[in-house]
Amino acid sequence: MTRTVLFVHQNFPGQYRHLAPALQARGDRVVAIGGPSSQPLPAIPLHRYDPLPPGGVPPCHPWAADFQTKILRAEAVARCLEALLKEGLRPDLVVGHPGWGELLVVKDLLPAVPVLHQVEFIYQLVGGDVGFDPEFADADWRPLARLRLRRATQLLALQDLDWGLAPTPWQASTVPAPYRQRLSVIHEGIDTAAIAPQGPARLQLQRAGLSFGPGDEVVSFVARNLEPYRGFHTFMRMLPRLQQLRPGAHVVIVGGDGVSYGAAPPGGGSWKEAMLRELGDALDRRRVHFVGRVPHPVLHELFRVTACHVYLTVPFVLSWSLLEAMSCGALVVGSATAPVQDVIEDGRNGLLVDFFDHRALAERLAAVLADPAGHAGLRREARRTVVDGFDLRRVCLPRQLELVDRLMAGSATQDGTAGER
Structure with missing residues (x-):
């Protein structure tokens, strides 16, 4: 039976340059939704959404501007997905990056379909990038307040998380502890056969x-x-x-x-x-x-x-x-x-x-x-x-595909070790 995987990424293919073609090559149907700058991959239909509403972006409080941008993307993706569902699209899995708000309302259209989140980094109020370098430290409370509010869409995405995929252990550690049991650490992969010592280099x-x-x-x-x-x-x-x-x-x-x-x-x-x-x-x-x-x-x-x-x-x-x-x-x-x-x-x-x-x-x-x-x-x-x-071919891609299969089979959400390395 042919299964369908829907990718959602504002800059498709993004992290899925290898995974999406691999799924297509083994016989799965692959469809992508992306932003205006997305680039197609061979034989994979790409549906671009327009993040700007017809009447223009409405005014809002400056601290809410980032949230509003992500809500606009969520709405644009939802409209695009709704049209595809009317045309007969029936995804068995959605794979996407929640960082731009695109996945925020996917569950309202596909409540029974598992969603795999690319969890790249969760903003840290302490212990991360902000405030690390004292040369650029800001004693004012407003930048930290803005950062706290920017976490809103990330935390909303985690609340609806079926499963997450983080590339490295430390990046996975930025996820709040209650959600880490639904997280696999698998890098996107490096093609070590092509990216290798080769001579004569010049x-x-x-x-x-x-x-x-x-x-x-x-x-x-x-x-x-x-x-x-x-x-x-x-x-x-x-x-x-x-x-x-x-x-x-x-x-x-x-x-x-x-x-x-x-x-x-x-x-x-x-x-x-x-x-x-x-x-x-x-x-x-x-x-x-x-x-x-x-x-x-x-x-x-x-x-x-x-x-x-x-x-x-x-x-x-x-x-x-x-x-x-x-x-x-x-x-x-x-x-x-x-x-x-x-x-x-x-x-x-x-x-x-x-x-x-x-x-x-x-x-x-x-x-x-x-x-x-x-x-x-x-x-x-x-x-x-x-x-x-x-290594892309021997390590990372097989683990990614295994995780995808387990999610589509409905087993990964019952197994806290699915796809981990």
Whole structure:
């Protein structure tokens, strides 16, 4: 019997780039509802909703604006789903990300259909990203009040939770304790066959007229956008000391100039501009290369070439780039923060430093650059960590499919261990 799985994600395929095609390939019917920027996958019908109501967005209290945006999305998804149900759609399972409010009223249309939530991160009033970095702490009570209210839709989603799927243990720990018994920890998966050490690797920096290969003193840093949430300020403040210790080292920085999380620097502009102003002549810019955003294959080539990759983050969602760097056999120096410690054990499969200690970061990097052979074992263990725990085909996708099957069979909600790793 053919079963139907409905995906709901404002930026489809999002986290389901592998799961949705795998379900389709094995014979399930797969249908997707997504926002205006969603991208289709082959042979999977995509129905885009318009989150803007016909009469425009009504005025509301500023603190309620985020809630209203999510309610508008919930209503738009409901209208789209209602039309599909009238056309004969009968889902056996709904899979979606509750972060944008899209799943809030799905149960009112499909009360008997299980819903699998992608639980990426629940806002933390203490112990998470907010207030972690004292440089950006705000003594005013209003930002915390706004954060408390932003949790409303997340907590509503948990209340209706059939089952949740979190990518890492620490991200799962952000879920309030009463809901964790309905939660599986399964990462989306890394294609370790394709994202792997491969030779001969070569990185070309055309504007600088430079070419790097394995063995060159290259330090890499990657973030979607260069900002303090991913430790960009700490990384930049480290560079003058590193350049003193290793005068032949070059630094390649990948990332955009926008803001994904947090806020823009005081006075506007980008964090790159702000940090370059702060460092001034203390930094030799000839050895620091900002390359913006690059295609995925180029990023992997950088990971194969780099002598040391730096990954820093406040307590927040773990970036794919860390796991992909490790899968390519890169030696990672990361921040000793909870999301990174889920993956890296200091001295076994990478190195850890205090998020704020830019001097310690420089000295650790210099030690790695001075003795690459002595740190080769960390590279091997880094890749082994990803292959053993995060491989797409052998580990993550089979567990995701098993969890989907158990939910559609009605058994996962009666078994607190369904799909766990």
